[in-house]
Amino acid sequence: MTEAVIHMEHVAVQIGKQEILHDISLNIESGCIVSVIGPNGCGKSTLLKVMSRMLPGSTGNVYIGGRDICSFGRKELAREVAVLTQIHHVPDDVTVRELVRMGRFPYRTFYTIASAADRIYVEKAISAVRLQHCADQLVKTLSGGEQQRAWLALTLAQRPKILLLDEPTTYLDIRHQLHMMNVLRHCKDKLHLTIVIVLHDINQALQFTDAVIVMKNGRIIQTGRPQEVITERVVKEVFGVRAEMCRTSEGKPTILPVGIYQTEEQP
Amino acid sequence: MNKYTFHTTRTPWRLGMLILFAVLAAAGIILSVVQGVADISIRNVISILLAPTAATADKIVWNLRLPRAITGALAGSNLAMSGAILQAVMRNPLADPHIIGISSGAGIAGILILILFPAYTYMMTPAAFCGAMTAAAAIYVLSWKNGIKPVRIILAGVAVSAFLSAGISSILIFYSDRVHGALMWMVGGLAARSWNDVSVIVPYAIIGFVLAMSGSYYLNILQMGDDMARGLGLSVERTRVLLTAVAALLAASAVSVAGLLGFVGLIVPHIVRLLIGADYRYIIPGSAVLGAAVVTFSDTAARLLLAPAELPVGIIMAFLGAPFFLFLLRREM
Numbered sequence: 001m002t003e004a005v006i007h008m009e010h011v012a013v014q015i016g017k018q019e020i021l022h023d024i025s026l027n028i029e030s031g032c033i034v035s036v037i038g039p040n041g042c043g044k045s046t047l048l049k050v051m052s053r054m055l056p057g058s059t060g061n062v063y064i065g066g067r068d069i070c071s072f073g074r075k076e077l078a079r080e081v082a083v084l085t086q087i088h089h090v091p092d093d094v095t096v097r098e099l100v101r102m103g104r105f106p107y108r109t110f111y112t113i114a115s116a117a118d119r120i121y122v123e124k125a126i127s128a129v130r131l132q133h134c135a136d137q138l139v140k141t142l143s144g145g146e147q148q149r150a151w152l153a154l155t156l157a158q159r160p161k162i163l164l165l166d167e168p169t170t171y172l173d174i175r176h177q178l179h180m181m182n183v184l185r186h187c188k189d190k191l192h193l194t195i196v197i198v199l200h201d202i203n204q205a206l207q208f209t210d211a212v213i214v215m216k217n218g219r220i221i222q223t224g225r226p227q228e229v230i231t232e233r234v235v236k237e238v239f240g241v242r243a244e245m246c247r248t249s250e251g252k253p254t255i256l257p258v259g260i261y262q263t264e265e266q267p
Numbered sequence: 268m269n270k271y272t273f274h275t276t277r278t279p280w281r282l283g284m285l286i287l288f289a290v291l292a293a294a295g296i297i298l299s300v301v302q303g304v305a306d307i308s309i310r311n312v313i314s315i316l317l318a319p320t321a322a323t324a325d326k327i328v329w330n331l332r333l334p335r336a337i338t339g340a341l342a343g344s345n346l347a348m349s350g351a352i353l354q355a356v357m358r359n360p361l362a363d364p365h366i367i368g369i370s371s372g373a374g375i376a377g378i379l380i381l382i383l384f385p386a387y388t389y390m391m392t393p394a395a396f397c398g399a400m401t402a403a404a405a406i407y408v409l410s411w412k413n414g415i416k417p418v419r420i421i422l423a424g425v426a427v428s429a430f431l432s433a434g435i436s437s438i439l440i441f442y443s444d445r446v447h448g449a450l451m452w453m454v455g456g457l458a459a460r461s462w463n464d465v466s467v468i469v470p471y472a473i474i475g476f477v478l479a480m481s482g483s484y485y486l487n488i489l490q491m492g493d494d495m496a497r498g499l500g501l502s503v504e505r506t507r508v509l510l511t512a513v514a515a516l517l518a519a520s521a522v523s524v525a526g527l528l529g530f531v532g533l534i535v536p537h538i539v540r541l542l543i544g545a546d547y548r549y550i551i552p553g554s555a556v557l558g559a560a561v562v563t564f565s566d567t568a569a570r571l572l573l574a575p576a577e578l579p580v581g582i583i584m585a586f587l588g589a590p591f592f593l594f595l596l597r598r599e600m
Contacts, residue, residue, distance in 0.1 A: 054497050078500030085494040091487075091545030105488055106500035158499070 003066075005030040005162060005194045006051055011060035013046055013218075020046045021218045024060070028211075033188055033195045035205040035226070038215035039239055044198045045086065047215070048164045051196065052083045065161065078106035082155035086166045090139045096150045097135045100125050103157025125156035128190070129183050145176025149183065156187065163187075165197040169204065177201070181208045203254050206230055214238055227253055236261060281549045284542050288556040292340060295563030299336040300328060302567050330461070338460040339566045339580065340559035341472045342525035343535075347558025348479045349517035350532025351539070351550050355486040356510050359417040360595060363533035364399075364518035367424030370529070371431035372402025373515075373522040374453065378435050381449050382442045391523040392467060399515035399522070402427055407511075455528030455581025457566050464524040471520030478513045479551045486510065486547040528581050530588025531558055537595065 004027035013021040021043045028034050036044045049055045050062060053069050062069040064080055072080065082103075090099060103125065104118045126135050129149040134142060139150050148168055155163055165184075169177040181204060188195055199205050205212050205226050212226040216238045222229050235243040235255060242259040301309050307324050315328045346364060353362040353369070364370045376398030380391050409423035410416070435453065439446050451458065485506050488496050493503050521528065539553035562580065565587070569578040 049494075052498060054494060073500075074497075074502050075500035078498060081498075083494070083498035085492065085498065087492055088495045089490065089492045091490050093544040093546075102488060102491070102499065155498075 003030055004028060004063075005065055006196070007063040007066070008050070009061040009063075011050055011058055011062060013043075013050060013055055013058045015057065019218060021050070021058075024050075024220055026213065026220060026223065028194060028196060030194050031188070031192055032210035033184065033197060033208060034211045034213060035209040036196065036198045036213045036215060037200075037202060037205050037238075038221075042215045043218040044215055045166050046218075047213075048083065048166055048196065048198060051162075052081050052164055053077060054083070075106040078158060078160075080160055081162045081164060082158040082160035083164045084151055084155050084166060084168055086170075088151060090147070092138070092140055094139050095136050096126065096131055096139055096142070096153070097122065099139050099150055100153045100157050103154040106158055121157050121159060125153040128156055128187055129153045130179075143176070145172045145179060148172060148176070148180060152180070152183065156191070161192075161194060163193050163195045165195065167198050167200060170200055177204070184208070202230060202235065206253060206255065230255060277544075281543050281546075285549065285553055285556065288539075288553055288560060291560035292556045292563070295560045295567070296336045296340055299339070299563045299567040299570075300332045302571060303327070303332060331459075334462045334465050335457050335460045335566070336563055338464045338468060338524050339457045339562045341465075341468045342457075342521040342528060343531050343558035343560070343562025344555040345468070345472055345475055345517040345521040345558070346528060346531040347535035347539075347554035347561075348475060348551055349514040349521070351536035351547070351554040352479060352482070352486065352510050352514040352517075353532070354536055355489060355547060356507050356514070357417065357420045358489075359420050360537070361421050361533070361592070362424070363530065364514065365527065365529035365532060366428065366592075367406060367421070368402045368426075368428030368431055369399045369406075369515055369518050370522050370527050371428050371435065372398040372400070372405075373519040374398070374527045375431050375434050375438075377452070377523055377526075378438055378449055381452065382438060382445050392471065392520055395519035395523040396516055399519040400512060402431065403511050403515050451579060452526035454579045455526040455584065456579030457525055457569075458577060458579070460524065468520050468524045471516060475513060475517040475520065476551075476555060479517070479555075480548075482506075482510050482513060483547040483551045486551075490545065490547075525562075526579075526581065528562070528584060530584045530592065531562060533595075534588055534591050535561055537591075 006028040008024055008026050011021060011024045012019060024047070036047060038044055046055065050058050053072070064072070064077070069077070100122050101114070101118070104114065104122065107118065126132055129152050131146060131149055131153060134146065139147055142150065152168065169180050172180065184195055184197070185208060187193055197209065209226055211224065212229050213223050214221045214229060214234060221238055222234060232243050232245055235241055235257070240261045241257045242261060243255045243257045246254050246256055248254055301307070301312050305324065305327050307328065311324060312328055315325045319325045319329055350363045353364060353367065354360055373395035376394040377391055380387055380394050405427050406420060406423045409426070410419035412419070439449060485501065488499060488501050489503070489506065496503050518532070535558045536550060536554045539550050539557055543549045543553050565583045566580040569580045569583045572578060
């Protein structure tokens with residue numbers, strides 16, 4: 001077992017009177033892609049927010065690379081952990097390169113202007129997501145998949161060790177979804193990133209990730225290798241969905257949702 | 268326009284627009300010095316400015332028109348920058364120091380000084396700043412519920428603005444014998460501005476401009492959404508509070524010399540954004556110069572339309588601004 005790059009101990013989050021996360025403890029190993037799956041509102045996004053210290057009201061301890069997350073300065077943390085949130089907004093007239101340049105913000109001090117290193121990392125990030133051909137185009141003129149990759153490039157320009165992605169493939173067509181996941185695998189290998197990714201597509205979790213965290217109602221139900229964790233029983237328990245495990249012609253497991261269990265209590 | 272060539276020409280375009288705005292502002296100032304009830308030719312004005320004598324025309328130009336033009340230009344600059352900052356910080360295109368009640372906060376403090384403590388008129392700007400900050404704080408507190416929502420901000424702002432206006436009106440009714448000066452001040456006017464007023468606003472204009480410019484990159488980051496900005500290492504709350512303070516300072520200094528001049532802070536940043544784009548490193552200086560141009564031209568119009576009588580410039584601004592506000596509302600909603 002390699003070292004845990006993210007380590008959480010007894011983390012709980014309460015917003016108003018509602019407890020969103022209950023007593024969560026977990027370890028995420030360095031250099032792997034970890035997916036977080038679970039039904040809507042189960043606390044997946046909140047979990048990512050805790051890992052990036054965006055929620056002030058959480059209790060428990062979070063360690064990034066062995067260091068207490070609270071001991072980091074804001075910009076210092078942004079150099080370790082980059083986040084791509086679900087909701088983000090791009091002004092109408094920002095080009096891809098300008099957007100990616102903002103990823104260098106954690107390295108700026110008040111007086112400095114862009115350094116040579118900044119420029120190199122910006123170009124590297126753009127080519128890592130394969131957007132060199134439209135680096136000078138306006139972000140809003142790109143397709144949804146390209147826009148999402150431009151945002152990914154912004155987080156890569158932060159040169160983080162950990163990348164947290166909240167449903168980066170939702171709303172994309174299947175080609176762009178696969179392209180995104182391939183880019184992520186490539187970045188993980190080349191930049192030695194640890195990636196935590198919230199996914200809705202269970203098959204993407206099976207196909208592309210090294211470990212999976214299954215959540216329900218603010219608790220972790222199960223963690224482990226996706227091929228072992230994702231079973232018909234778990235899908236039933238977590239989503240209330242009847243699913244059949246199948247094999248592709250190459251023998252890889254996939255899961256096919258075929259129906260809903262009618263229960264008195266909505267899962 | 269081809270989208271590939273667009274971006275190579277963009278920086279020159281933006282700088283060109285900035286220069287154009289600056290030329291307009293200069294033209295506005297010159298026009299307001301040359302035009303007026305007393306007919307003084309432009310050649311005369313130039314010779315007066317170069318070598319003032321003791322003639323009446325010289326006094327009109329030096330002691331009446333020039334300080335008035337400069338005060339108006341700087342008040343316009345400050346209000347426009349204040350509006351630009353507020354629109355970014357509150358992430359609301361309708362934010363403007365006047366609509367949102369920040370000017371009213373400065374206004375009520377100003378009225379109190381003007382009517383109750385006329386001996387302390389030199390305390391006007393600090394008092395107006397405190398009033399503006401209190402109003403801004405009230406708006407944040409009222410609209411804060413798990414973060415900031417643009418709609419809640421505008422509603423809270425309108426409520427704060429109405430509340431403070433009621434306060435101003437009741438002061439005016441209680442002290443109706445001392446009202447006249449205050450009434451002119453409430454609609455926003457530049458009549459009888461002197462070098463004294465210029466010296467009040469100049470330091471705030473300079474400090475405010477420097478602070479706004481140094482905050483402009485942070486405003487750009489803030490545009491991406493609170494969580495993205497936080498993820499990039501920006502202290503979102505602290506940035507909001509500091510930049511709101513800068514906006515309040517700019518608005519308060521303008522209010523303390525020009526009264527409750529509305530709509531400049533709303534219209535100007537939008538025109539600049541339409542012509543220059545969404546980058547605040549250009550919007551701030553663009554708003555500063557275009558704000559000066561808009562107010563000086565409006566003030567000249569206010570003096571000439573019903574000459575020899577004179578309208579407060581605030582009335583002209585409201586006639587221009589209200590339809591523009593409706594236009595924006597229809598476009599945004």
